[in-house]
Amino acid sequence: MAAGVIEVDTVEDFNKLLNDAGGNLVVVHFAAPWAPQCQQMTDVIGELAKDNQLSQVRFVQLEAEKLAEISEKNNIIAVPTFIFFKGGKSVDRLDGANATDLTKKVQSLSKGGAVASPPPHPQKQDLNTRLKQLINSAPVMLFMKGNRQEPRCGFSRQMVSILQEKNVSYSTFDILSDEEVRQGLKAFSNWPTYPQLYANGELLGGLDIVKELVETGELESQLPVQIKLEDRLKQLVNKAPVMLFMKGQPDAPRCGFSKTTVAILGETGVKYDTFDILSDNEVRQGLKTFSNWPTYPQLYVNGELIGGLDIIKELKESGELESTLKGDN
Known part of the structure; x- marks a missing residue:
């Protein structure tokens, strides 16, 4: 520096x-x-x-x-x-x-010279759309206070303990980090308290419901078949011929690098699918190790890592981007 x-x-x-x-x-x-x-x-x-x-x-x-x-x-x-x-x-x-x-x-x-008007803010994504994406971002999603390493209320701590004891693979969202999600999800799910546990996009309930399911032996039957993180990452990178792991969605990127990447890919006309890594911390951290690539966005073609924004820019400048996306290289 x-x-x-x-x-x-x-x-x-x-x-x-x-x-x-x-x-x-x-x-x-x-x-x-x-x-x-x-x-x-x-x-x-x-x-x-x-x-x-x-x-x-x-x-x-x-x-x-x-x-x-x-x-x-x-x-x-x-x-x-x-x-x-x-x-x-x-x-x-x-x-x-x-x-x-x-x-x-x-x-x-x-020296106090004239200033320009501040730049406009990007348009915010519809809340219900975002909530649906968050709920469906992992087979098992827990909306809690804090995270699994540091739960920030006793109910969340008990829920994490139950899921870990049952060896459940799950992702979390810290509702204390986003007041819009915290309030919006209460109305969306018609469930006034946290934590809230979802399986395959459907609300199972809060801590009391999960405890009842454990006592009756029904919890495992309410959850999707558990798969290892590595297997899940392999499925995700192969979900579509061209997969972009980014922050946010194409119509509402949540960082400048993702926004620039989406703009570049849009110019090619090649269809691609995306995954919002902000919605799933397990995928966000795990994919860095899986791909040996420390930053986002990450672009995959036919299950193989192409790289991040710098690589995408280089491919565009060399005229190779479109053929790479089509798997010709």
């Missing part, structure tokens, strides 16, 4: 930095470690940070995919992208690696 450039690793640190900056200009570089253009622009903001006339400006860099919540909020669709903040609010942006334009914007905005 260039001298004078602040690296941010958490949402909390990012929000604190904006608050502490007051009315001073904050220049945030949304970057990715695999993109050489980002390194070039890191060097540029490092030089700007040395300028005594810009001593009140704070230069910040964060990994766009790692802090997807911030990237989504600021409509980041590619790297490098720069967002300019004043008073905690976005006032301008610069897409791409253009050192001259970046320098001009920094100099102008630091």
Whole structure:
């Protein structure tokens, strides 16, 4: 990291930095470690940070995919992208690696120059559609407070204990992380409390119902046949000739990298299926090991990993993307 450039690793640190900056200009570089253009622009903001006339400006860099919540909020669709903040609010942006334009914007905005309107936010996905996708994202889905490693209420802790004791393979969603889902699912399922357990997209019930099923010996019969994670991942990557594992859905991507990938694939006209890795933490973490590829999105053709956004861009630039998607390569 260039001298004078602040690296941010958490949402909390990012929000604190904006608050502490007051009315001073904050220049945030949304970057990715695999993109050489980002390194070039890191060097540029490092030089700007040395300028005594810009001593009140704070230069910040964060990994766009790692802090997807911030990237989504600021409509980041590619790297490098720069967002300019004043008073905690976005006032301008610069897409791409253009050192001259970046320098001009920094100099102008630091002196109180005119600012552009903030970029529009992407359209939100319909809640019921999202709830259906979450419920059906795994054969057994548990909506709980916290996660299986750290349940955040006694009922959730008991439910996790039962499922683990019965060797049930299941995925979870932390309803404390998303108030919209937390409230919406109560109405959608007509079930007012948590945890809620679903099997094959159908609500089984809460802790009391699951306990009754255990006591009567009926729980196993209410659950789908359990398969190992590796077998499930193999099924998923082979679900369609072209499979994209992304954050969100094609009509509502939830990170800039996924949004850019969807746009590129759409230009080819080749049909593809998707899986929202935000809906299933077991798949999200397991696929990284399975494919030996640490980031998302991930593109598969005929069950074989092609790569992430950087590889897809290279294939597009070389004119090989469409033939690769068709399995000609």
